Amino acid sequence: MATTSVMHTVLVPLKQDQQEIFSQDVIRGLSAKNKYLDSKYFYDAEGDRLFQEIMRCHEYYLTNCEMEILREQSAVISQTILSHTRHFDVVELGAGDATKSIHLLKELLKTGQDFTYYPVDISGNVITQLERSLPRQLPALKVHGLHGEYFDMLQQAGILSRKTKVVLCMGGNIGNFTPPEARKFCRQLRNYLQPGDIVIIGFDLKKHPQIILDAYNDAAGFTRDFNLNLLKRINQELGGNFDISKFDHYPTYDPGTGACKSYLVSLEEQDVKIGDHTFHFGLHEPVYMEISQKYDLESIGQMATQSGFETVADFFDSRRWFADCMWLCI
Structure with a gap:
């Protein structure tokens, strides 16, 4: 019989500290x-x-494009991950409601691999909802919510588990940075990872x-x-x-x-x-x-190389409006 494993959310920093930082950022x-x-x-x-x-x-095409990729190609993505590692945990930065990544989690569970899913989000509300809903949808999934800033929580995940990390940056969240900031983010991300770790990162592509x-x-x-x-x-x-x-x-x-x-x-x-x-x-x-x-494939490839990654595969929706790119830490 499948079992459910839900661990306590890590609350870092404290709420009053977060409010003070919020105030300082707004005033600045x-x-x-x-x-x-x-x-x-x-x-x-x-x-x-x-x-x-x-x-x-219907205007917000990003969700449907990436949902199509994860719904239709998760089996291929899963096998590509397993071709590089079979001893891993999954960390999702900016997990949201996990309605897209759940397709990949299902496929990884089918392989019989023993992994923990670490959803990371700055919204404590999101983490609370995930810890309640995911065990009902995927009873075999081990879930450990991490509430806080991306890199702080990625470091926490590294302390909790020494396994290879499969890091998901879905939803085109990388687009929330300017290109120089995005390159800095990817270099920082690489610094928190080890050779052999995998990153799957979503990019919204240029279009009309x-x-x-x-x-x-x-x-x-x-x-x-x-x-x-x-x-x-x-x-x-x-x-x-x-x-x-x-x-x-x-x-x-x-x-x-x-x-x-x-x-x-x-x-x-x-x-x-x-x-x-x-x-x-x-x-x-x-x-x-x-x-x-928004990006084109050439600039995405350059960002990977400049940040210490090697491109493993690019997965597109049928209109090629969006790409989930798999990078390997080298």
């Missing part, structure tokens, strides 16, 4: 000459809910600009609400007094560089208080919220 961003907010703070409980709505939007722009400006307004929700979170957690009706969501896409960026634009001249701090917003002043960088 809104004090800058060109105002910005850190997109990692989108994901409170309401942000998680709104992002689930975004992923269900309108397809990309529509994905970040859905007709139902979920992406708009997702961005504005961060202002609500600042009000609730940091004592802010943002009037949400006085800001609008504005996405842009540059097909030359592949940079898709989102802004909140002030609809009037106004002052906003957050605790003891007051911030002035000019009429039409933008607040930079996030980037969703």
